[in-house]
Amino acid sequence: xxxxxxxxxxxxxxxxxLEETTVADIPADLPLFGQGLGLDSVDALELAxxxxxxxxxxxxxxxxxxxxxxATVGNMAxxxxxxxxxxxx
Amino acid sequence: MIDIQIDAWxxxxxxxxxxxxxxxxxxxxxxxxxxxxxxxCAFIPAMQRRRLSRLARITMDVAWPLCADDEQxxxxxxxxxxxxxxxxxxxxxxxxxxxxxxxxxxxxVHNAIAGQWSILRGQKGESVALxxxxxxxxxxxxxxxxxxxxxxxxxxxxxxxxxPAEALRSWIDDVPFSYAVALRVSLxxxxxxxxxxxxxxxxxxxxxxxxxxxxxxxxxxxxxxPHAPVQHAWRSxxxxxHRLP
Numbered sequence: 001x002x003x004x005x006x007x008x009x010x011x012x013x014x015x016x017x018l019e020e021t022t023v024a025d026i027p028a029d030l031p032l033f034g035q036g037l038g039l040d041s042v043d044a045l046e047l048a049x050x051x052x053x054x055x056x057x058x059x060x061x062x063x064x065x066x067x068x069x070x071a072t073v074g075n076m077a078x079x080x081x082x083x084x085x086x087x088x089x
Numbered sequence: 090m091i092d093i094q095i096d097a098w099x100x101x102x103x104x105x106x107x108x109x110x111x112x113x114x115x116x117x118x119x120x121x122x123x124x125x126x127x128x129x130c131a132f133i134p135a136m137q138r139r140r141l142s143r144l145a146r147i148t149m150d151v152a153w154p155l156c157a158d159d160e161q162x163x164x165x166x167x168x169x170x171x172x173x174x175x176x177x178x179x180x181x182x183x184x185x186x187x188x189x190x191x192x193x194x195x196x197x198v199h200n201a202i203a204g205q206w207s208i209l210r211g212q213k214g215e216s217v218a219l220x221x222x223x224x225x226x227x228x229x230x231x232x233x234x235x236x237x238x239x240x241x242x243x244x245x246x247x248x249x250x251x252x253p254a255e256a257l258r259s260w261i262d263d264v265p266f267s268y269a270v271a272l273r274v275s276l277x278x279x280x281x282x283x284x285x286x287x288x289x290x291x292x293x294x295x296x297x298x299x300x301x302x303x304x305x306x307x308x309x310x311x312x313x314x315p316h317a318p319v320q321h322a323w324r325s326x327x328x329x330x331h332r333l334p
Contacts, residue, residue: 016139017139017140018136018139019138019139020135021135038136042191042192042195045191045192046192049188049190049191052188053187053188
């Protein structure tokens with residue numbers, strides 16, 4: 001797991017109040033929704049808000065790729081990286 | 090006037106949940122230090138526990154064992170102040186121009202806890218969420234009696250309050266500490282060993298003042314002491330609890 005993936009896994013745990021879950025329980029390729037970690041659509045909204053607050057990333061409400069970006073911690077990390085790059089110039 | 094039987098009860102307050110501790114509190118009531126502690130609700134899977142507020146956890150903790158797994162019980166959730174701390178946190182976010190958490194927003198309504206109870210316990214029947222004045226407890230018992238007279242063999246009443254946010258404490262003076270009382274009630278049955286009570290409403294002619302403790306906790310004292318008279322005054326109303334022989 002990369003540092004960013006670990007940070008995002010911890011962000012998920014803190015944001016969604018997953019008391020008995022640790023970063024080790026959320027490998028980068030574990031599906032977050034449905035089968036897998038078991039998150040639902042309200043969690044998705046909550047995570048979008050957390051990404052906005054922590055990484056300054058704003059997701060368009062009609063983003064077709066959102067489902068893909070939020071599928072796993074690995075996907076979220078890649079998405080955050082991709083969004084961050086232009087701001088670091 | 091209603092007659093009602095208390096078949097079982099449970100209560101929670103900071104540092105007090107066992108029966109013996111409540112017996113002690115009932116004989117010498119005192120203010121408890123509320124430092125935000127909450128029941129663990131370990132009987133609820135962690136993924137389902139994640140959205141329970143402190144008030145919801147306190148409610149689940151007292152209500153859960155009073156309803157069997159295969160049972161449907163009408164549910165009366167009563168709280169004068171409800172999720173005031175959650176609402177206050179949302180208002181703070183608005184004040185700071187922060188976006189609101191969808192979860193916090195969605196669960197800030199008064200019947201959210203009754204809804205969570207229904208989901209977690211698979212309850213498909215009536216549920217009522219009440220917010221009254223200082224005598225919300227009596228109104229909740231009245232509501233439960235109405236459900237029993239509609240035909241329910243038993244009903245579950247939870248009166249719960251959470252200590253208000255610091256900024257609201259000069260207005261909210263009837264929650265000395267967070268607490269919840271759950272009562273499983275039915276219509277009086279003389280063959281039962283449970284205590285039976287008559288609740289009657291009178292005019293508060295003598296201008297009596299509300300007591301030192303929340304009505305539900307004061308009633309809990311009466312459950313421990315058969316001779317304690319229970320009268321709860323609120324504005325023009327005077328409620329009298331009388332233990333039936």
